[in-house]
Each structure stands twice: as structure tokens, then as C-alpha cells.
Amino acid sequence: MKKLLLLSICLIFSLKIVSQERRSFFYASIYDEVGAVSNAHIINLNTKQGTFSNDAGEFRILAKPNDTLRLSFVGYETKKIVVKINHFGLHENTIQLTKVPIELNEVEIKEHNLLGYISTDTKHIKSEKEINAKTLKLPFAGSRILTPAERRLHTAMSSSAGIPIDPLLNWISGRIKKLKKLKAIEDKEKRIQLIHNNYHIFIKHELRILQQDISRFIYFSEEADDFKHSLLNNEVAMISFLKEKSEVFKKLNPKNYPEHK
Template sequence: MKKTLFLIICSTLSLTAVSQKHRKFFYATLQDEMGAVANAHVINLTTKQGTFTNDHGKFRILAIPNDTLKISFVGYETKKIVVAIHHFGIQENHIKLKKVPIELEEVELKKHDLTGFIALDSKHIKSEKEINAETLNLPFAGSRILTPAERRLHTAMTSSAGIPLDPLLNWMSGRLKKLKKLKAIEDTEKRVQNIRTNYRLYISNELSILQEDIERFIYFAEGADDFNSFYLNDEMSMIEFLQKKSIVFKKLNPKNYH
């Protein structure tokens, strides 16, 4: 009997230790008095991992009992929650945030002779001359700042001595080809980051792409033959393009998208 009891205690302690090591998803909905709070920041202070609430105020984050979650958003009181075992039950967790008034700094109004007409008032407004490369008439003033890959490629393709010897040597050694490839990779990552930043929530919520497939889908869309960089500056064109690509992506992955 004692031996059986000892084995039961050891098993319980072992299971507890394992459960403490393996974090599970903590699911919750964030709300205020009016409804869902979107884009709030949620961070697990124990693991230093964070996430954001979606358009419906929902989020998930890996945690175990006794982890502390910190929830913050501009205009709301920051809230901390200590995770408990019951948070992993079948009932959904609802968290409420309290709004706080934002105090603006006092603005001092001074007397002026302005009439309210821009054409007249602009003649009487004095402004200090801005000092920069353009006002100082420095060489290449106003030029776009090159990225690291663009700068290396530019250096490899030009010669300070006036004799185009360096570009020829770089071409013969294969360095020019390598730099062009690095520049292409940098451009790809810029486009991918643009899609990731501006359309991640849309891809997840509206196109119903699984969380584990979002990165793969973004690279799939950016690498498509009919992708056009113009879409990055036209939201409607990008949304239509992503919708079309999501249909193709789901057909290529029938096991995950029935």
C-alpha cells in the first residue's frame, strides 16, 4: 500500500513538472465598456514573448500557471494577470480594460496680427532658414540614401580614378553577380516586410490563412509571377491580389483547407 502511494505521489510530481515546462496556449478576448479592443499589446513577462489582439479583441499566447501577462494599450490602464490553471478550461477568458483620460499639455495663446488668409499671412511669417545638405549646396544633396546592398553594388560598378577597371575586375571575379543577387534578396525582403506589416491581420482574419501558414503564404504571394510592386502602393489592388492567391494557396494545401 505504501509502495503504491509512493508511486502515485512520484507520478503526480512528475506530471506537474512536465506541465510546468510545456506551455499551452492561453486564449482570451479583450474588451472595454463599448466592445472589443483591437491591436492591444499582450506580453508574457515570464517568457518575454508578446502578441497583439486581432480586430475582434481576441489573442492567444503561450503560458503556464504562475506566468504573468501584461496587457497595455494607449488610453487604457495597463493590466497584469497571473495565469492560473482554470484559465486553460473550456470556458473562454474575458479580460476588461479600463479607459483613462489623456491629459493634454496646456497651450499658451499669444497675440498675433494674422488675418486668417494664407496668401496674406504667409508674407508676414518669418521662419529660420533650415540648414541641411541642400541649403548648403553640398554635392549629391537631395539624393536618396542608399541601402547597404545598393551601396556595395554602386561601389563595385564605379571607379573613383575615372578608369572603369574595378567594374571589369568585379565582373570577371563574379563579385558583381553576387552583389546583384544580394540586392535582389534585399528587395524581396523589403516587399515581404511591407506585406507582413500591413496585411498580416487581413490574411489571418479575412482570408482565413492558418497562423502557421501566414509566413509561407506571404512569400508565396510575393514570389508569384503576376505579383507587381505597384500593389504595395495600392491597397485595393493588393487586397484583390491576396484574395486571388489565397484561393490558389488553399488548393495547393488541401489537407489544411477543406
């Protein structure tokens, strides 16, 4: 009987340790003396992952007991809180930020010969002209900087002369087709990196994908027939999509995930 009791205590203690190691979503709302604080920056100092509060001051972030969260926003004191196990209960977590006065730099008032009339004062005011690509009217000033693959493709499909001979020759030689493939590969790698940066902790701790399988799982999900680029801009839809793909991925890899045979 004593052995059974001791075994039960050890089992409960082990389960408690495991639950503390696994990160879950920490939900909370941020307020000040007036109301909700939106766009406050929250970062988990242990995982280096961050997020922002929405218009209602609400946010969620992956955390576990003893993780430290730092909350900051312009005009407020930066606040740090240590996550406790009771923060994951049913009660609502609310965090209050305190406003701080903003001190302005000292302004030095100098004598001037202005009279208070626009017609005469504008003649005495010297202004420094801003020099940049736009003011110099350089080609493509203000446009988005092209990636290496986009730049090569743009060059191959453009012609410095009036007659588009170069694009025609590049098309015949197959250069344009090759550059389009390179751009498609570059775009794919961007999507893969974006998914990894935003969801790798969720994939590991919530979907229970093994560390060595995370990259392979992300490629598997991105190459799925029902993957849409719009998912990258919708966190809720992306999480639902990854959950669905994790079940398929585990069934295809029964050696690593025997419970999904």
C-alpha cells in the first residue's frame, strides 16, 4: 500500500513538471487609468517571441510558469511580470500600465528679425533643401527595392532601346523561363521562413511536432494543394490549417508518431 501511494505521488509530481515545461497560450488584457491600451508591445524574454495588444487591449502569447513577460508602450512605464501557474486558470488576467510624463528638450530662443508678416518674413527664413532620390528625380525613386531574383527577371524582360530585342532573345534562349523559376523558388523560401518565424513554437509545443521534423512539416504544409497565400495574413486560419496538416503529417510518419498509426 505504501509503495502504491509513493508511486502515485511520484506520478503526480512528474506530470506537474511536464505541464510546467510545456508552453501554453497566456491570455490577458492591458489597461491604463482611462481604458484599454492597444498596440502595446509584449515579449516573452525567455523565448524572445513577441506580440501586440489589439484594439480592446487583449493579447495572447505562448508562455509557461516562471517565464518573464515585458510590456512596453510609448508614454508608459515598462512593466515586467513573472508568469504563474494560476495565470492559466479560468479567471481573467488584467495588467495595468502607468503613464509617465514626457519631458521635452530645452528650447533656446534666439533673436530674429521677423516682423510677423508672411509676405516679408518668408524672405528672411532660410531652409535647407532635402536631397534624396525623389528630389533629384532619379529613375524609380520611391519604388520598392527589388529582390535579386526580381531584379534579374526585370533586367531580362526589359530593353534599354526602343525595340525589345533583348527580351525576345532571352525568351527564345529560355533565360526568362529559368529566371521565373528562380523567382518562384525565392518566393517559396520567403513563405517558408515567414511560417517558421511566426509559428515554430506553436508547431513544437501545441502541435507536438518533433524538433527535427519542424522544417519538413512546414515544407509539407506550404506545398499542400489547399495552401493559400492569404493564410499568411490570417493567424486564426493559419493555426487551423496547421492543426489539420499536423494530423496528416503524423499519419504519414508513423515511425516518429506511433500514436497516429
